[in-house]
Amino acid sequence: MARIFSGIQPSGELHIGNYLGAVKNWVQLQHTHPGSLFCVVDYHAISGNYDPAVLRARRWEMARSLLAAGLDPSKASVFMQSDVAEHTELSWIFTTLTPLGDLERQTQYKDKSAKLESIPAGILMYPVLQAADILLYRADTVPVGEDQVQHLELARDTSRKWNARFGEGFFPEPQPLLTPTRRIMGLDGQAKMSKSLGNTIGLMESDEEIWAKLRPAMTDPARVRKIDPGNPEVCNIFQLHKAFSSAAEQANVVQQCTTAGWGCMDCKKVLHTNMVQELTPIRRRAEALDAEPQRILDAMATGAQTARAIAQETMREVRERMGLETLTLPKA
Ligand code: AQP
Numbered sequence: 365m366a367r368i369f370s371g372i373q374p375s376g377e378l379h380i381g382n383y384l385g386a387v388k389n390w391v392q393l394q395h396t397h398p399g400s401l402f403c404v405v406d407y408h409a410i411s412g413n414y415d416p417a418v419l420r421a422r423r424w425e426m427a428r429s430l431l432a433a434g435l436d437p438s439k440a441s442v443f444m445q446s447d448v449a450e451h452t453e454l455s456w457i458f459t460t461l462t463p464l465g466d467l468e469r470q471t472q473y474k475d476k477s478a479k480l481e482s483i484p485a486g487i488l489m490y491p492v493l494q495a496a497d498i499l500l501y502r503a504d505t506v507p508v509g510e511d512q513v514q515h516l517e518l519a520r521d522t523s524r525k526w527n528a529r530f531g532e533g534f535f536p537e538p539q540p541l542l543t544p545t546r547r548i549m550g551l552d553g554q555a556k557m558s559k560s561l562g563n564t565i566g567l568m569e570s571d572e573e574i575w576a577k578l579r580p581a582m583t584d585p586a587r588v589r590k591i592d593p594g595n596p597e598v599c600n601i602f603q604l605h606k607a608f609s610s611a612a613e614q615a616n617v618v619q620q621c622t623t624a625g626w627g628c629m630d631c632k633k634v635l636h637t638n639m640v641q642e643l644t645p646i647r648r649r650a651e652a653l654d655a656e657p658q659r660i661l662d663a664m665a666t667g668a669q670t671a672r673a674i675a676q677e678t679m680r681e682v683r684e685r686m687g688l689e690t691l692t693l694p695k696a
Contacts, residue, residue: 368400369503374422375409378429379564381557384545384607385509391434400440411486432650443667450675454496461525495519500675504536510546530685545607553582553600583628596621608638
């Protein structure tokens with residue numbers, strides 16, 4: 365059976381882009397693939413400037429949100445990356461195999477570094493640590509959003525290179541597992557929904573907060589300017605309907621939109637109702653966790669223990685194949 369691993373940065377609130385692109389899929393996969401591993405990748409979140417107190421709070425918040433979203437510690441391992449030291453150990457090993465040019469070509473590196481005067485090497489090395497995150501568990505299937513596909517290509521290259529030198533077939537070549545909602549756009553309709561761009565709807569936001577964000581959200585400009593009846597496919601709100609509304613409701617949206625039967629506000633109201641319906645149980649579970657915070661600690665401790673056992677076994681074999689095992693007396 366496929367071994368599933370995926371991660372999420374504690375760099376801000378869990379938003380509907382993360383949820384629809386990745387986390388909702390994780391919740392489903394834990395039932396079909398027992399033993400899947402889901403990691404809060406906190407070492408990835410320190411590659412830029414950050415405040416330790418804010419990071420501490422966000423790590424907690426992400427652990428709480430993942431459990432509230434439906435990850436079940438009796439089915440999957442949820443854990444903090446920094447609780448398993450082997451991630452950084454394997455990352456260093458992979459650094460020695462990775463051409464600088466391959467890292468400089470990564471779109472996310474180009475985007476992030478373009479905004480910086482002094483570029484921390486960690487931003488460049490991010491996909492190497494990501495390859496280590498995945499391959500440490502010899503995972504072959506990685507449920508992610510579309511923005512991570514290029515990084516996974518690099519993980520496959522890394523796997524092939526290491527295998528060619530040290531042990532054919534040891535590491536798998538991890539493949540992305542995409543959802544139909546692989547790229548959710550931000551509410552401005554300009555860029556992907558992203559924690560760092562502030563264009564998100566958080567999973568834990570109240571009904572009123574969600575409506576306050578949906579109301580002014582970008583729709584199809586042609587529809588707004590009444591140039592011609594709208595084409596729902598180009599509208600960000602319709603893309604969200606595809607995630608939150610039933611097939612019958614989606615068909616009705618198409619009908620109403622293309623005949624100008626509804627205004628954009630009517631369409632948004634239906635979306636709001638459906639979003640609230642899906643997100644309310646998540647908020648309720650988060651409140652239950654707040655009443656018993658020890659459950660969060662217990663889940664993360666159990667997850668880390670399971671992850672550590674797999675990671676240590678992988679590293680034992682990696683060190684052995686690379687000539688890095690504990691010294692023994694030379695053979696006579
Ligand atoms: N807009 C999106 N649509 C679909 N999937 C998305 N993901 C992120 N944004 C979208 C997926 O969510 C998972 C976790 O993402 P991450 O936190 O590890 O990193 P990210 O992709 O960089 O997420 P953000 O929100 O954009 O964070 P910042 O702003 O900190 O960089 C991944 O599987 C990702 O594909």
